[in-house]
Amino acid sequence: MTLEREIVLEGVGVHSGAPVRLRLIPSGSGRLLFRRSDLGREAVLDPRRMEAMSSSSLRAGDFEVRTVEHLLAALSALGVGSLDIELTAAEVPIRDGSAAPFVRAAQEAGRRRLGIPWAPLEVSRPGRVEDKDASIEFEPHPGLSVSYEIEYAHPAIGRQEISLEIDAGTFAAEIGPARTFGFVRDLERFRRLGLALGSSLENTIGLDDERVVNPPLRFPDEFVRHKVLDLVGDLAWLGRPVRGRFKARRAGHALHRRTVLALLGRP
Numbered sequence: 067m068t069l070e071r072e073i074v075l076e077g078v079g080v081h082s083g084a085p086v087r088l089r090l091i092p093s094g095s096g097r098l099l100f101r102r103s104d105l106g107r108e109a110v111l112d113p114r115r116m117e118a119m120s121s122s123s124l125r126a127g128d129f130e131v132r133t134v135e136h137l138l139a140a141l142s143a144l145g146v147g148s149l150d151i152e153l154t155a156a157e158v159p160i161r162d163g164s165a166a167p168f169v170r171a172a173q174e175a176g177r178r179r180l181g182i183p184w185a186p187l188e189v190s191r192p193g194r195v196e197d198k199d200a201s202i203e204f205e206p207h208p209g210l211s212v213s214y215e216i217e218y219a220h221p222a223i224g225r226q227e228i229s230l231e232i233d234a235g236t237f238a239a240e241i242g243p244a245r246t247f248g249f250v251r252d253l254e255r256f257r258r259l260g261l262a263l264g265s266s267l268e269n270t271i272g273l274d275d276e277r278v279v280n281p282p283l284r285f286p287d288e289f290v291r292h293k294v295l296d297l298v299g300d301l302a303w304l305g306r307p308v309r310g311r312f313k314a315r316r317a318g319h320a321l322h323r324r325t326v327l328a329l330l331g332r333p
């Protein structure tokens with residue numbers, strides 16, 4: 067599907083801090099194309115161009131688009147796979163730190179079915195990627211099912227676990243609104259590395275050593291829900307709907323990326 071009409075969203079990049087204008091332009095191409103109007107260049111979403119560090123980014127030589135995961139999560143959950151995504155700077159606007167602004171905008175614009183067949187990628191047999199105590203297991207399943215478990219030695223988080231079937235409805239209600247979180251004690255170090263320059267209490271759940279500094283939370287387990295959001299956004303790099311059951315433990319973008327590459331290597 068593509069969108070019925072164009073959407074424009076403005077904001078700042080959470081890492082760069084740079085102001086940016088995002089245009090989502092309906093397209094019949096059957097793919098997601100990123101265009102940087104500031105550079106006059108473009109690149110198609112391609113999992114071999116995926117870079118996963120503190121966020122997920124598209125890199126093709128010196129062309130980059132940073133922090134695409136929340137936008138891609140919203141588009142893939144709503145089944146929008148044909149769009150030109152134009153930006154005036156290198157990073158997608160963070161908005162409120164969740165996928166809700168993208169979901170809302172896409173729902174308001176309306177979606178249009180194209181005559182292009184969009185075959186899902188089916189997980190055909192069980193597999194696993196891991197790194198120390200983090201892991202993601204995947205296995206065949208008729209829809210997209212995600213279980214996620216996190217554990218932080220922090221009084222506001224602790225151990226959280228969630229498991230659900232992802233479709234447009236469950237994503238919009240249960241996962242899309244969950245915001246990014248960050249620890250105040252890490253902020254200085256991130257900023258010295260040139261990261262989180264646009265991060266604020268308007269777009270991040272902030273945590274000091276004991277509590278959430280900008281309550282209320284949108285869900286008691288908003289933290290693990292945001293991890294599901296990030297995984298849905300990272301699986302969207304496969305460029306088609308995914309059918310499989312995913313069980314993630316203490317994972318993050320790097321392991322999400324390895325899952326994408328594992329699935330690419332074994333369709």
Ligand SMILES: [Zn+2]
Pocket residue numbers: 135136246292296
């Ligand atoms: Zn995120």
